[in-house]
Amino acid sequence: MRRVIAVLLLCIFFSPLAKAAIDSDEGGGELWFSCNEIDDCSLTEFHTGEASVGGTVNSASPFSPETIFIELPMTPQQSEIALIPDEIEELKVDLRYQDDIIGLSRPDLEVTIIIAQSTTVFEFEGDSNPADGIQGPYTLENEPLNHGGDRLLWPEEEVRILLQFEVERPGNWQLNLRGSSYMMLDIIWSEDVDSRDVDEPSSYSSPRMTDLETIHYGALVEDDWDCWTFDVDSHEILRITVEWEEVPSEIEQTHGRPDLIMPDNKMAPIPDLETQVTNGATKMTWQWRALPVGEYDFCIGGRLNAFQPYQWAGLIAFEGIGPTSPEEFDYSAWQWQGYGMKAESYGSQELSATSDLMALILSLAILVGLIIEFRNDTTSKSVRYGIFVPGVLVLILGGVVSPLWAISGEMQSSDEDSLEELIDSRLDQLWHASHPNTPASSRALHVGATFGMLEGETLSVRLVADSAWPLDDGRWQLHIPEFYELDFEALIFNKVAEKSAVNPVDDLLDSHSRSFILLAARTLMLDLLMLEALLVVDEIPNSNVIHFETEMVSSGSLGLVQDPTWGTRPIDVPEGRWRLMQENLYPNLISITMLDGVKDDLEFRVQIDTEMDHNLMYSTESVQPASPLFESQYLWVIAGIILVVLGFTIENRRRGKAKQILQQFTADNIWN
16 A cells, blocks of 8 residues: 555656646747547646547538537646747647548648737648548648737736637547647746745835845836835945846836935935946946935836836945946947957958049040041051051940949949948937837837848948958958947937937936937947948959848847847848857847936947857858959050050051152152
């Protein structure tokens, strides 16, 4: 008896629990079809129940088909907040039908996927020709979910799959389970609200007693207020730093100015603000000066349908003692560091324009002289058409047409942007994407697209290179000096001044402007990094003018949950190569700090530890250097000049001999 009990306990201990709450843990998005009976089915995280379920249809006909429903709710209910992906990674349904007329077949199947308030329907065409054999389960991969922009699954919201099919003949149907039928979702983020909301109970009316310099952990859930009470001793500077964890943008809290209530129950004056975003985590440091000694209440408030974990700590200091961060800013403009430039400058080749005006002017001058020369009559058709005309044609083609072709090719076309115009358009896009009312899915779509170019749109920009730097594999990477002349702070803050209709209060920016500034700084840096890395050519170009033009297609993105990056790629870059470039180029540290106060300023800290293998860099056809009509156009000009000079020489000699003969003939006639 004891042995039996021990075996039963071991079985219970080691057997998996039949749960299916979606989360971002490994296997957290796997939903297996499990049934004990036809009317007792569910979606579970592990294989449970019978290997298959089925039924018998006795009275179906083409005129009176029988409809069969199978409902699979997720069990147990959702217990965490989870971010639902835009696509189903994989769905497989192994359903078969056996009758006496056709044999084994597959009926038409309708699969309805219900996630919270959204419904997505897929229709599968059956297989009624058993002569070809059953082709396997109904399968789809990477198909979009119709979530309507609401990507969040909240606790106790449902996930449910409905299977519906019709049969027109009596027979038996069977749904294979235990690994044969399932749905896979790639859940990239989830969070247990209860386990993070450890700061409770606290509220505006009942703040919790604490020490200022203690590190406090908690989560701001919806429109709750989290409040603490602490004593402040004599000081010159009071700093409180709140660090917010990364969450999807649709549930991100507003990060508004906290309430600091002084001993006299008045609100503390407007503080200075330093905001630092490091790999998705937002650290906000509020700094007050010369506040009175006494007991203070500190409160942070949230908004409805929002959730975000945080930690905070305070510090009192004196001028010159301890960190006083705003004074650490040197207000110097940040310059591009060439993060995407992976070639070496040693052995570089200078580039220049192909449109040589001197050759054009020289050729035109010679042609004018030829026109004057052709006004003089000549009787030598062989010289005229054998030397002069070919020389003129060669000179026109090599010295006029080819330079004009090169000049037009190096000019900016009407459907092409300069780098300045491209960045300005990108900043406009980011301004709208960062607005608090922008749907999170729309924000992620536009922010995540490379330079904002969505699938099917064309990225077209004119760049000017000063040199080509050699890669280890014999190719060349183009060096664009304009990248290094960009003033990121001026571009971003000028856009805020242009777009913002809200006047700063006591020198503090509004939350939309702060969000835009930090988002734009990070996004522009990553866009330029990828663009610079794509400027790889197989041969040294003839011109320093580079046209980068390509249609963009959708791709897997990288980066933050709420603000992905590089979600579109040039159409000729394979997805696998694009993924390798992403992984090698994406910095392991992106830290952007903004000072918001009397003086607005940005500081960047970017670190890329991965050594980029040159073989991973791709020579995309998007890089189109300008080129003359003819290669080696100087040789054409020289050849034309040689022919013209040769023609002049032969014609002058012919005319000289003719004059001598005429003079001799005239002299002989005079003497006679």
